[in-house]
Amino acid sequence: MWGVPLDEKRRLATSRRIVMAGSSGPGAGVAAALAADGARVAVLDPGGDGRIGAGPESGGLHRVAADFTSAAAVASGVRAAVEVLGGIDQFVYAWYPEALTEPSTFTEVSEAEWARVCEGPLDAAWWLVRALIGPLRSSGGGSMVFVVPTVGLTGSSGFVMLSVVAEGLRVLAKGCGRCWGEDGVTVNTLATSPSLWVAPDHGARLLREISLSVPAMGRVGDPGDDLAPMIELLGTSEAHFLTSGTLVTDGGLWMGL
Amino acid sequence: MSASPAADAATTAVPAPRLVEGKTIIVTGAGGGVGAGIALSCAAHGANVVIAARRKETGDEVAAEITRRGQYALSVRCDVTVAADVQAAVDAAVERFGGLDCLIHNAVAPVGEPHKVEDVPDATWEAMMSTAVRASYYCAQAAFAQLRERAGTFIILTSAAGVEGSPYIPAYGVVKAAQRGLAKSLAREWGPLGIRVNCIAPVAMTPAMAVSAQNSPVFLEGRLMDRTPLRRIGEPEPDIGPVAVFLASDLARYVAGQTIVVDGGGFTAF
Numbered sequence: 402m403w404g405v406p407l408d409e410k411r412r413l414a415t416s417r418r419i420v421m422a423g424s425s426g427p428g429a430g431v432a433a434a435l436a437a438d439g440a441r442v443a444v445l446d447p448g449g450d451g452r453i454g455a456g457p458e459s460g461g462l463h464r465v466a467a468d469f470t471s472a473a474a475v476a477s478g479v480r481a482a483v484e485v486l487g488g489i490d491q492f493v494y495a496w497y498p499e500a501l502t503e504p505s506t507f508t509e510v511s512e513a514e515w516a517r518v519c520e521g522p523l524d525a526a527w528w529l530v531r532a533l534i535g536p537l538r539s540s541g542g543g544s545m546v547f548v549v550p551t552v553g554l555t556g557s558s559g560f561v562m563l564s565v566v567a568e569g570l571r572v573l574a575k576g577c578g579r580c581w582g583e584d585g586v587t588v589n590t591l592a593t594s595p596s597l598w599v600a601p602d603h604g605a606r607l608l609r610e611i612s613l614s615v616p617a618m619g620r621v622g623d624p625g626d627d628l629a630p631m632i633e634l635l636g637t638s639e640a641h642f643l644t645s646g647t648l649v650t651d652g653g654l655w656m657g658l
Numbered sequence: 659m660s661a662s663p664a665a666d667a668a669t670t671a672v673p674a675p676r677l678v679e680g681k682t683i684i685v686t687g688a689g690g691g692v693g694a695g696i697a698l699s700c701a702a703h704g705a706n707v708v709i710a711a712r713r714k715e716t717g718d719e720v721a722a723e724i725t726r727r728g729q730y731a732l733s734v735r736c737d738v739t740v741a742a743d744v745q746a747a748v749d750a751a752v753e754r755f756g757g758l759d760c761l762i763h764n765a766v767a768p769v770g771e772p773h774k775v776e777d778v779p780d781a782t783w784e785a786m787m788s789t790a791v792r793a794s795y796y797c798a799q800a801a802f803a804q805l806r807e808r809a810g811t812f813i814i815l816t817s818a819a820g821v822e823g824s825p826y827i828p829a830y831g832v833v834k835a836a837q838r839g840l841a842k843s844l845a846r847e848w849g850p851l852g853i854r855v856n857c858i859a860p861v862a863m864t865p866a867m868a869v870s871a872q873n874s875p876v877f878l879e880g881r882l883m884d885r886t887p888l889r890r891i892g893e894p895e896p897d898i899g900p901v902a903v904f905l906a907s908d909l910a911r912y913v914a915g916q917t918i919v920v921d922g923g924g925f926t927a928f
Contacts, residue, residue, distance in 0.1 A: 472780070506847070507798065507799075507843075507844060507847055508799065508802050510795075512741065512795070515792070515795050516792070519791070519795075520787060520791055520792065523787070523832065523836060524787070527783060527829075527832070530775060531775060531776045534775070534776050535776075552839075552843065553835075553839045553842075554842075556839070556841075556842025556843040556844075556845055556915050557842075557843050557846060558843065558846040558847040558850075560843065561840060561847060564840065564842060564843035565791065565836045565837075565839040565840045565843070566836070566839070567839060568820075568835045568836060568838055568839030568842075569791075569832050569833070569835050569836035569839065571835065572819075572820055572821070572822075572823050572831050572832055572834070572835030573823075573828070573831075573832045573835075574823070575822060575823025575831065576775060576823035576824055576825065576828030576831045576832065577775050577823075577828070578823070579823055579824065579825035579828075580774045580775045580776075580825050580828060581774075581775075610846065645823060
C-alpha cells in the first residue's frame with residue numbers, strides 16, 4: 402500500500418471482504434492480494450460443487466462454495482460468507498464463466514448457452530447485490546466494486562456475451578449506487594483490460610480493436626499489483642464520496658470516457 | 659403573390675424524401691407508444707412495415723392507420739419472449755415483402771412502479787430480462803440471415819437509464835445497458851458482413867409514460883422537464899420515428915455501434 406494513513410492501514414487489515422471469483426484468473430489474483438494485505442476475505446466460488454460452506458482458512462482467505470442458480474441459493478451463499486467473516490465491509494465482483502472468456506460467433510450461440518452463460522451472471526449479480534445490501538447496512542455501510550472488462554464499453558467481435566454482461570453489470574453498479582448512497586454504501590466499477598480475462602492470443606486482437614494506441618503505462622495491468630490497490634482504495638474513507646463511477650483501470654488504453 | 663408567408667411555403671415546399679422507400683422493416687412492440695410511432699414514420703418514408711405486437715388487435719389498428727394513409731403494413735402477433743413468434747414475424751416479412759432490411763426491437767415489459775433495487779419484484783426482473791435481453795437474442799438470431807442478404811440493419815431501443823443507471827427503475831437500467839453491450843459488439847461482429855447495428859435511447863410521451871405522469875406528476879413535470887432543454891416530452895411519431903428512419907436508411911450507411919439519445923437534450927454525457 403502506498404501513501405495510506407496508518408489508521409487506514411489498520412482498518413484495511415481488519416476489513417471483511419467478499420469476493421466473487423473463481424479458483425484462478427484475475428478475480429483469484431485480486432482476492433489473494435487483498436488477503437495478503439491483511440483483509441479477511443471470503444471467496445464466493447461459482448465453480449464449486451454447489452455446497453454451501455466455508456473451506457479451510459488460509460492466510461485470511463476463505464473459500465465458500467456457492468450456488469448461483471437461484472436467488473435463494475445466492476442468499477444462502479452470502480449468509481455463509483458473512484458468517485465466516487463476522488460481517489462485511491466490501492463486496493467485489495470479479496468472476497465470469499469460462500465460456501464468456503472464450504471467443505464465439507453470436508449466430509452459433511444456442512439459446513441454452515445464451516441463457517446460462519450470458520443471462521446467468523446478470524441474474525447472479527442481481528441476486529447478489531440484493532442479498533448483500535442488508536449485511537452492508539448492518540455493518541454501517543461499505544462498498545461494492547464490480548470488476549469488468551472494457552468490452553462492455555467498446556464492444557467486441559467474438560465476445561458479444563461478455564460485452565452484454567459487462568455493460569449490464571456496470572449499469573447495475575450505477576443503479577445500486579444511486580439507491581444506496583444514503584445508506585453509506587458506495588458502488589463503483591473498475592473497467593479493466595479485456596486481455597486480463599481472455600486467452601493471450603485473443604487478448605491481443607481485442608486490444609487492437611479497442612484502440613489505435615498501446616497502453617500509456619506500457620502494460621495492461623496485473624490483478625494483484627494494479628487492480629487490488631484500486632479496490633482497497635474504494636474501501637477506504639478517502640473514497641467515501643465516490644459512487645456509481647466507472648474507473649477505467651487499464652493502464653491508459655481505452656480513453657472513451 | 660401569395661397572401662401569407664405560410665401560403666408561400668406551402669406552394670414551394672419540396673416533398674420530404676422517402677428515405678426507406680421499398681425497404682422492409684419489422685418493428686416489435688409496435689402496437690402503441692414509441693413502436694407505433696416508429697412504424698408510422700417508417701411507413702411514411704416508403705417502407706413496408708411489419709407491425710409485430712403481442713396483442714394483435716393493437717397491431718391491427720396501427721397497420722390499418724398505415725393502410726389508410728396509403729402505405730404498406732402487415733400486422734403479426736408476436737410475443738418477443740417466444741422464439742417461434744419472432745421467427746414467424748421474420749418469415750411473414752419475407753413471404754409478404756420478399757425480404758427484410760431492418761429489424762427494430764422496441765418491445766419491453768412495463769417498468770412498473772418505482773422501486774429500490776432490493777424491492778423490485780422478481781416478476782419485474784424476469785420480465786425485463788426476457789423482453790430485453792432474451793428477446794434481443796431472438797430478434798438478432800431470427801433476422802441475421804435476411805439482414806446479411808440485404809446488408810440490412812438491426813436497431814435496438816434502449817434508454818439513457820442504460821447508460822447512467824436509475825434509482826427508480828434499476829432493473830430497466832441494467833437490461834437496457836445489456837442491450838447496448840449487445841449492440842456495440844454485434845456492430846463489430848456483423849459490420850464486416852455489411853450489417854449495421856445501432857441503438858436509439860428515446861424519451862417520449864407513450865401510454866406508459868402517461869400513466870407514470872398521472873401517478874407521479876411532480877417527477878414528469880418537474881424533474882424530467884427541468885432536465886430537458888427543449889422543455890417538452892417527445893412524441894413517438896414526429897420526434898422518435900425520424901431517427902429510426904435515418905438509422906434504417908442509407909443515409910446512416912457509416913453509422914454503427916452507436917446510441918443516439920433522442921430526449922430533447924436531457925442526457926448529454928457520453
